[in-house]
Amino acid sequence: MVDIIGGGILGLSLAYELLKRDIPVRVWERASTLGGLMGRTRFPELGGLECDRYYHAILSSDRTLMSLFDELGLRQRLHYTATKMGFYHNGHIYPMSTPLEFLRFPPLRFIDRLRLAYTILVCRRITDWRSLEQIPVAEWLTRLSGERTVRQVWAPLLRAKFDGDFSHVPATYIWSRLVRTTDTRTKGGSREVMCYLPNGYQELIDALAVAIRQRGGQIELNAAVETLRVEDNRITGLVVNAQEISASNIVITAQTPIARRLLPPEAAMVSERWGQLDGFLGIVCMLLVMRRRLTPYYTLNITDERIPFTGVIETTNLIDPQYVGGYHLVYLPKYVAATSPFARMPDDELRTVFLSYLRHMFPDIRDEDILAIRIGRERYVEPIHPIGATDRIPPITSDIEGLLLANTGQIYPQLTNGESVCAFARSVATQILPLVKNTPSAAISLCS
Ligand SMILES: Cc1cc2nc3c(=O)[nH]c(=O)nc-3n(C[C@H](O)[C@H](O)[C@H](O)COP(=O)(O)OP(=O)(O)OC[C@H]3O[C@@H](n4cnc5c(N)ncnc54)[C@H](O)[C@@H]3O)c2cc1C
Structure with a gap:
């Protein structure tokens, strides 16, 4: 036993x-x-709507999960969606889902975009991750993508993910992330394919x-x-x-x-x-149930460091809204160290701060668009693996x-x-x- x-x-x-x-x-x-x-969260004020407390994507390349779904008879319940990703940079939203959009990303010079694409190619070719674990992620990315791309793209994303300080993070982090997500592309590599179960x-x-x-x-x-x-x-x-x-x-x-x-x-x-x-990073995550779609993206990455949340995750661009009462679900996560003021910020204050920045990003949001809000907090989410x-x-x-x-x-x-x-x-x-x-x-x- x-x-x-x-x-x-x-x-x-x-x-x-x-x-x-x-x-x-x-x-x-x-x-x-x-x-x-x-786990789930419930909204009695919306007729008992239930949905995932946090966003959880399944990738079409998740082999163990797929075999588990087969064993448990869930495979035929899976729905597949080619999702889109965007970048919020300097007050503008740029699509970044296809290789072409990637190569057109205006904030970078053409040579920088090529080097960004090269970084992803190199990642896919590396099989021995041990060579990466002694190298700080910023150093490795600068070598591959160039100093300008690190400053404009990678550093803001990493700072958001690691609550301000990524000096201890090894290159294996980005390698793992890029390998997993680039494995899920549609034929021809144009879009990322994600899956979901209707009840999450x-x-x-x-x-x-x-x-x-x-x-x-x-x-x-x-x-x-x-x-x-x-x-x-x-x-x-x-x-x-x-x-x-x-x-x-x-x-x-x-x-x-x-x-x-x-x-x-x-x-x-x-x-x-x-x-x-x-060591673990925690998270605070605000979930908005909306009357309407906010963006066409599943993930909107944010490089503007004034915005306190890490990204805008609109899961109903993956999940058909019919499975969540016809509503639109938008998650605003912020990864937090134990000492972060956001970890201890009272719900009312957090709600005001997050909503004011969301309105800054999307000035056309009206009060009546937001039907309900939940704030989730977790102390232990992402394990911290420092260099070496x-x-x-x-x-x-x-x-x-x-x-x-x-x-x-x-x-x-x-x-x-x-x-x-x-x-x-x-x-x-x-x-x-x-x-x-x-x-x-x-x-x-x-x-x-
Ligand atoms: C915002 C967010 C987004 C995420 N996005 C994704 C995603 O897109 N895709 C994905 O695959 N993963 C995602 N994850 C990660 C995923 O949720 C976790 O990796 C996974 O749920 C971890 O499961 P676990 O069983 O290890 O831990 P937990 O889910 O934390 O389970 C531990 C359990 O132990 C119980 N427990 C603790 N102490 C005791 C005790 N003393 N006695 C009895 N029980 C106890 C707790 O109540 C808990 O139920 C996300 C996580 C978060 C927070």
């Missing part, structure tokens, strides 16, 4: 993969619903939950794990909602700072090891027998997304199989 802490996509796909390998599992989720960051990622979460229960797995909701029990250097149990529960193999899928808080004093050395690399820090990534196994860690902080050099998370879950299931195979069934009894 394996006890999995966390019922997000990672915990659920790991549970499913272990059950496929005949290992019984029990999932502990502190929230009342499954899905974690991929929740369909995958629900299908995983059904598959887990059908295979005899247990899922416990409203079950906050408070601490783990360790005796003689091995896991003996966990405490959930003040109840003692026997356990012999525990996988924590919650992010490392949360995982460390669950460790008892006997696991101080493990905590120290995990603490060598436990691969050796500091915590291993899956620990010095305590039966204590395992499998979370997004260990996914590298891929960026964290549904595809990389599900691929990681598969690989973790294979790696831990020999360790968890012969667990005595007595270990699953409740002992309080």
Whole structure:
């Protein structure tokens, strides 16, 4: 029996993969619903409209996800859309979806545009990412794209993504990002193809939950794990909602700072090891439900550094609005370090600030266009992998027998997304199989 802490996509796909390998599992989720960051939000004021709390695209090149959709019978539910991308630069919006639009991007000189295209080509050819992880991203991009393009395009985008400071970011970041997104092009490479499930990622979460229960797995909701029990250097149990529960193999899928808080004093050395690399960026994200379409773009990148949000993501340019009550959904994310004033800004103030900048970008927005607003905040979203820090990534196994860690902080050099998370879950299931195979069934009894 394996006890999995966390019922997000990672915990659920790991549970499913272990059950496929005949290992019984029990999932502990502190929230009342499954899905974690991929969960839903509800608008009672709009007749109970439900949609993804945050934007979540699936790419046509997401191989692990596609095979998971096949296994769970979801593949035929997928819808495909050739999406558009734009750039907001110096008060203007430029389309940047096709190679031709790319080569016409007015803010850059022709030679700079060619070098930008060359950067993408070079990225696609690199297979050994290790050569990139010691190089600061700005240095590498300057070498390929030129100083002017870095100043005008890359630096503002990176500053927005890393809340102002990207000096610690290795070149692997851009490499991973470009390789994933350029893999999704239509034939001839003209457009990016994305997919969606009509009920959002929740369909995958629900299908995983059904598959887990059908295979005899247990899922416990409203079950906050408070601490783990360790005796003689091995896991003996966990405490959930003040109840003692026997356990012999525990996988924590919650992010490392949360995982460390669950460790008892006997696991101080493990905590120290995990603490060598436990940085995460958070996010604040304003979701607007609109009466009308705002832009034709799925993603509008912003290079104007006065605008506080990272981009304008209009998911109803991917998802047919008929699946979200005929409304238009616009997400305004801002990645935040723990110390960012935006992380602590009260909702009313954040709403005023974000809306004033959105109106600055789109002066024709009227009050009646915006039907509802939600502000989401998450402390741990994007793991931070500084230059040359691969050796500091915590291993899956620990010095305590039966204590395992499998979370997004260990996914590298891929960026964290549904595809990389599900691929990681598969690989973790294979790696831990020999360790968890012969667990005595007595270990699953409740002992309080
Ligand atoms: C704004 C935004 C946009 C994104 N866009 C995309 C995208 O376009 N495409 C894409 O593929 N990915 C995207 N992602 C990333 C994706 O959401 C994450 O990579 C993924 O959801 C991480 O899943 P997880 O299971 O590792 O973590 P989580 O979803 O955080 O799950 C961890 C779970 O553990 C539970 N938990 C924590 N502590 C305890 C405890 N003590 N006891 C019990 N349970 C506990 C939490 O409640 C949570 O449910 C985006 C994320 C955000 C925030």
